[in-house]
Amino acid sequence: MNAHTSLETPAVLIHRPQLLSNISRMAQLAADKGIKLRPHVKTHKIPEIAQLQVAAGAQGITCATIGEAEVFARAGFHDIFIAYPLHLGSAAKARLNALPGAVTIGVDSVEAAENLVGVRADIKAFIEVDCGHRRSGVLPDSAELTEIHAALGERYAGVFTFPGHSYGPGNAAGAALAETTALQACVEKLGGGLSSGGSSPTAALTRGIDEMRPGVYTFNDAQQLDSGACTEADIALTVLSTVVSRNVADRRVIVDAGSKILSTDKPTWINGHGFVKGHPDLRISALSEHHATLFWPAELELPKIGAQLEVIPNHACNVINLVDRVYVAGEETSWPVVARGQNS
Amino acid sequence: MNAHTSLETPAVLIHRPQLLSNISRMAQLAADKGIKLRPHVKTHKIPEIAQLQVAAGAQGITCATIGEAEVFARAGFHDIFIAYPLHLGSAAKARLNALPGAVTIGVDSVEAAENLVGVRADIKAFIEVDCGHRRSGVLPDSAELTEIHAALGERYAGVFTFPGHSYGPGNAAGAALAETTALQACVEKLGGGLSSGGSSPTAALTRGIDEMRPGVYTFNDAQQLDSGACTEADIALTVLSTVVSRNVADRRVIVDAGSKILSTDKPTWINGHGFVKGHPDLRISALSEHHATLFWPAELELPKIGAQLEVIPNHACNVINLVDRVYVAGEETSWPVVARGQNS
Numbered sequence: 001m002n003a004h005t006s007l008e009t010p011a012v013l014i015h016r017p018q019l020l021s022n023i024s025r026m027a028q029l030a031a032d033k034g035i036k037l038r039p040h041v042k043t044h045k046i047p048e049i050a051q052l053q054v055a056a057g058a059q060g061i062t063c064a065t066i067g068e069a070e071v072f073a074r075a076g077f078h079d080i081f082i083a084y085p086l087h088l089g090s091a092a093k094a095r096l097n098a099l100p101g102a103v104t105i106g107v108d109s110v111e112a113a114e115n116l117v118g119v120r121a122d123i124k125a126f127i128e129v130d131c132g133h134r135r136s137g138v139l140p141d142s143a144e145l146t147e148i149h150a151a152l153g154e155r156y157a158g159v160f161t162f163p164g165h166s167y168g169p170g171n172a173a174g175a176a177l178a179e180t181t182a183l184q185a186c187v188e189k190l191g192g193g194l195s196s197g198g199s200s201p202t203a204a205l206t207r208g209i210d211e212m213r214p215g216v217y218t219f220n221d222a223q224q225l226d227s228g229a230c231t232e233a234d235i236a237l238t239v240l241s242t243v244v245s246r247n248v249a250d251r252r253v254i255v256d257a258g259s260k261i262l263s264t265d266k267p268t269w270i271n272g273h274g275f276v277k278g279h280p281d282l283r284i285s286a287l288s289e290h291h292a293t294l295f296w297p298a299e300l301e302l303p304k305i306g307a308q309l310e311v312i313p314n315h316a317c318n319v320i321n322l323v324d325r326v327y328v329a330g331e332e333t334s335w336p337v338v339a340r341g342q343n344s
Numbered sequence: 345m346n347a348h349t350s351l352e353t354p355a356v357l358i359h360r361p362q363l364l365s366n367i368s369r370m371a372q373l374a375a376d377k378g379i380k381l382r383p384h385v386k387t388h389k390i391p392e393i394a395q396l397q398v399a400a401g402a403q404g405i406t407c408a409t410i411g412e413a414e415v416f417a418r419a420g421f422h423d424i425f426i427a428y429p430l431h432l433g434s435a436a437k438a439r440l441n442a443l444p445g446a447v448t449i450g451v452d453s454v455e456a457a458e459n460l461v462g463v464r465a466d467i468k469a470f471i472e473v474d475c476g477h478r479r480s481g482v483l484p485d486s487a488e489l490t491e492i493h494a495a496l497g498e499r500y501a502g503v504f505t506f507p508g509h510s511y512g513p514g515n516a517a518g519a520a521l522a523e524t525t526a527l528q529a530c531v532e533k534l535g536g537g538l539s540s541g542g543s544s545p546t547a548a549l550t551r552g553i554d555e556m557r558p559g560v561y562t563f564n565d566a567q568q569l570d571s572g573a574c575t576e577a578d579i580a581l582t583v584l585s586t587v588v589s590r591n592v593a594d595r596r597v598i599v600d601a602g603s604k605i606l607s608t609d610k611p612t613w614i615n616g617h618g619f620v621k622g623h624p625d626l627r628i629s630a631l632s633e634h635h636a637t638l639f640w641p642a643e644l645e646l647p648k649i650g651a652q653l654e655v656i657p658n659h660a661c662n663v664i665n666l667v668d669r670v671y672v673a674g675e676e677t678s679w680p681v682v683a684r685g686q687n688s
Contacts, residue, residue, distance in 0.1 A: 006435045008688040042633060064634050084634060085589045085598075087650045091350045108589050111649035128589075135635055136589035136598045164632070245429045245452050245472075245480035254429075254480045260665050261687050264608045288508070289386060289661060290408050290428060290687070291479055305455035306431045317633060321604050321666070324685055341668055343605050343634070344352040 009242040009308065010257040012319060012326040014335070018236035019218065020052065026203060026217050027056035033207050038062050038081060038196070040215030043317045045339035046326070047075035049218060060102070062213040066095050067342030073099050075338070081105075081196070083160055083213060085128050085136045087112045092344075093119055104157055108137050110144065113151035124157035126196060131182035132175065133164035140185045149190050158194030158210070159186040166201040167227055168269045176205035183209050201229040219316040225280065226270050237326075238277055238310040239319065241292070243303045251296040253303060257311050258290040263318035270314060277310035284311070353586040353652065354601040356663060356670040358679070362580035363562065364396065370547060370561050371400040377551050382406050382425060382540070384559030387661045389683035390670070391419035393562060404446070406557040410439050411686030417443050419682070424448075425540070427504055427557060429472050429480045431456045436688075437463055448501055452481050454488065457495035468501035470540060475526035476519065477508035484529045493534050502538030502554070503530040510545040511571055512613045520549035527553050545573040563660040569624065570614050581670075582621055582654035583663065585636070587647045595640040597647060601655050602634040607662035614658055621654035628655070 030037035039053045040062040050061055050072065060079035063069040069080045078101025085108040088096065096103065097120045107113045108128040116125065127148050130137030138144045149156055161182055166175035179202060183195035198212020201224065206212055216223075219237035220230040241257035262274055264287055272283025273292065279300075286293040292311065296302050303309065313319045320326070320337055327334045374381035383397045384406040394405055394416065404423035407413040413424045422445025429452040432440065440447065441464045451457045452472040460469065471492050474481030482488045493500055505526055510519035523546060527539035542556020545568070550556055560567075563581035564574040585601035606618055608631055616627025617636065623644075630637040636655065640646050647653065657663045664670070664681055671678045 006433075008433065008435055010687050087586055087588045089350075089352065091352055109649045112588070115650070130591075134594075134596070135630070135632060135637060139591075242431055244431045244456070247474075250478075252478070256688075259607070259609065259662060260685075263603070264610070264662070265603065266608070266610075286479070288479065293479060305453045306459070318603060318608070322685065323687070341604075341666065343354050343667070344600075 007240065007327060009240050010261045011240045012261070012323050013238050013240050013310065013329040014326050015236045015238070015329050016331065018234055019049070022217050022220060022234055022236055023052050023056045026214060027053070027058065029203055030212060031057060035206070035209060036211035038211050038213050039218065040064070040083070040213050041072060041339070042068060043215035043218050043320065045320055045337045046335045047072060047077070047338060048335050050077060053218070062215070065342050065344055066092055067344055068339045069099055069103070070095065071339040071342060073101065078102065081126070081213070083126070083162070083196070085109070085112060088115060088119065096120070096123065106160060107148060107152065110147050110151045113148050116155060121154075123155070125152050125155045126158050126160040126194070127152070127156070127186070129159050129161045129182050129186050131161040131163055132178045133162060135162070135164060137161060140182045140189070145186060145189065156190070156193060158196060159183055159190070160196035163197065163199050163202050166199050167223065167267065169226060169228055172201040172228065173205055176202035179206060180208045200224060201227045216316055221316040222274050222312050222314045223265070223267065223270055232280055235277075235312050237316045237319065238312055241309050241311050243305055243307045243309065246302060246305065248302060251298065251302060253294045253296050255292050255294065255309055255311065256290060257292050259287045260289045261319065261322050262287060262292065262311065262313045263315060263322060265315035265318050274311050274313040277312055351584065351671060353584050354605045355584045356605070356667050357582050357584050357654065357673040358670050359580045359582070359673050360675065362578055363393070366561050366564060366578055366580055367396050367400045370558060371397070371402065373547055374556060375401060379551070379553060380555035382555050382557050383562065384408070384427070384557050385416060385683070386412060387559035387562050387664065389664055389681050390679045391416060391421070391682060392679050394421060397562070403555075406559070409686050409688055410436055411688055412683045413443055413447070414439065415683040415686060417445065422446065425470070425557070426450065427470070427506070427540070429453070429456060432459060432463065440464070440467065450504060451492060451496070454491050454495050457492050460499060465498075467499070469496050469499045470502050470504040470538070471496070471500070471530070473503050473505045473526050473530050475505040475507055476522045477506060479506070479508060481505060484526045484533070489530060489533065500534070500537060502540060503527055503534070504540035507541065507543050507546050510543050511567065511611065513570060513572055516545040516572065517549055520546035523550060524552045544568060545571045560660055565660040566618050566656050566658045567609070567611065567614055576624055579621075579656050581660045581663065582656055585653050585655050587649055587651045587653065590646065590649065592646060595642065595646060597638045597640050599636050599638065599653055599655065600634060601636050603631045604633045605663065605666050606631060606636065606655065606657045607659060607666060609659035609662050618655050618657040621656055
């Protein structure tokens with residue numbers, strides 16, 4: 001499992017067979033539907049992984065910030081959609097203008113569209129549409145949709161949405177339908193344009209749009225497992241940890257993977273803060289910065305002090321953002337997380 | 345507020361007057377009680393701030409990991425307690441042995457104490473005691489306490505605890521009493537040794553011990569405010585963010601400070617994911633990686649797209665670990681977070 005013999009814990013392990021299978025399955029899903037795949041690289045922030053995605057058929061990549069786009073542009077990716085409603089100051093405009101290749105961004109207000117004065121003319125924009133997640137984006141039937149379209153003029157490229165309400169057990173089908181309906185209605189109303197949607201939970205269900213931008217399918221995590229978007233066999237990222245403390249009477253075990261590597265992402269519908277590989281019911285019940293608390297089931301032998309456990313986190317995207325390097329399990333390979341921390 | 349004119353959001357701002365006042369108040373509290381102050385630097389991970397703490401009277405510092413200790417040792421701090429139940433592999437032992445100056449560590453098992461073979465003889469250990477937080481640490485009345493003491497032999501330095509159950513409204517007094525009672529009972533049982541306790545919520549109440557190790561008092565945050573350990577006037581760390589989207593009918597406002605800068609720390613007793621400075625009831629209701637959702641009260645004017653807001657996070661320690669640099673508000677000063685990401 002661990003060819004990095006001197007690897008100190010906690011450390012993020014990437015499991016290559018699962019990674020490759022996740023990447024090829026999503027590429028096949030997109031190809032079968034005739035939808036372009038533009039994966040969101042915020043999940044991994046690692047150019048080597050984006051190269052695997054492109055080799056499998058992805059066309060272009062998606063970023064969340066200009067900073068991520070800069071890092072991936074330096075690594076040779078020159079078709080980037082920053083799928084975020086950017087409101088740009090002068091420094092951000094200069095950074096955006098300096099990006100090479102095909103760059104598109106998101107807007108969801110007339111103010112942001114009008115603020116694009118000074119942005120390079122070939123930088124196009126997608127209007128963000130809210131298909132039910134109730135975060136950013138304009139509603140398909142709102143007057144703002146056409147106002148933003150008018151304000152964008154020649155920059156208008158299409159509409160995009162994120163069906164984030166697909167997260168959670170049983171939500172994917174309804175969210176996928178809402179996504180398609182909203183995007184198609186907007187394209188029709190605006191008389192054309194591309195439609196961009198897609199999340200990992202809806203990817204198998206979505207159709208009738210031009211491209212999709214799933215991210216977390218690359219690794220998968222406890223949240224995707226509980227959402228029904230993957231099985232445990234599809235999990236490609238774990239956190240190697242060491243048992244540092246235990247209370248035998250309480251069967252309480254403490255490992256050294258805390259919130260500073262697992263993050264504390266925990267939607268209300270998910271149980272605990274991640275689980276032990278091979279034991280999806282063995283959930284972390286409490287998390288401090290450098291401690292994770294597990295209550296060990298009576299039917300399993302209590303691990304010894306110094307034993308190593310692999311933890312499957314709730315949300316892989318936030319784990320990646322907490323480490324500078326990840327280690328490919330069973331190999332000598334490691335990858336720097338070169339876009340870690342690019343928040344703006 | 346912001347002398348860093350080209351500062352792009354989201355960005356962490358440090359407010360120097362509040363920082364200095366928090367540092368000097370805690371130093372005075374410790375001096376008044378005759379307790380040594382050994383602040384936990386995991387909160388800030390910034391040597392410049394630790395130097396302010398030492399200048400105000402702190403004696404030594406506390407770290408969570410060997411990696412943090414290495415960074416602070418390079419910055420000139422040579423009296424470091426790694427207050428964590430370390431279980432050391434050979435690489436970790438070598439790193440520990442290479443630390444200069446006075447180094448103490450934590451242990452809470454016979455296995456970890458016996459594993460100290462090969463660790464430099466002048467590196468001493470504190471036995472971690474559980475005073476009610478039910479995380480790591482041995483119970484004061486357990487047989488293990490004396491067994492670990494025997495296994496440590498000449499390395500034994502004393503006992504330490506973290507009254508983490510002090511977090512939450514109304515919990516501090518009980519936790520402070522439990523802390524003192526547990527530490528005093530253990531020192532008596534073991535026939536001597538130093539006692540180290542302390543957390544920010546209990547700092548004003550604790551007495552009868554040798555030193556305390558509060559951390560988050562340096563900055564304070566929404567969690568400390570709701571615990572009753574500080575007021576809003578004592579908050580020294582905020583996250584500058586920009587309004588990127590809004591839904592006027594719903595009075596929903598989205599700012600660009602998401603979980604990749606605020607973290608998602610949210611104990612069940614706290615409402616929301618942080619709040620807007622000056623409006624402690626204006627809590628973030630949802631958090632994605634780059635979006636924070638706020639529902640704006642009817643009595644306040646809705647902020648415009650592009651407006652900047654300062655967000656007070658739930659847990660400052662996890663915010664610091666997400667950025668490479670912080671900016672001192674109203675000055676040209678910035679500090680690199682040199683110990684960011686030191687998880688092992």
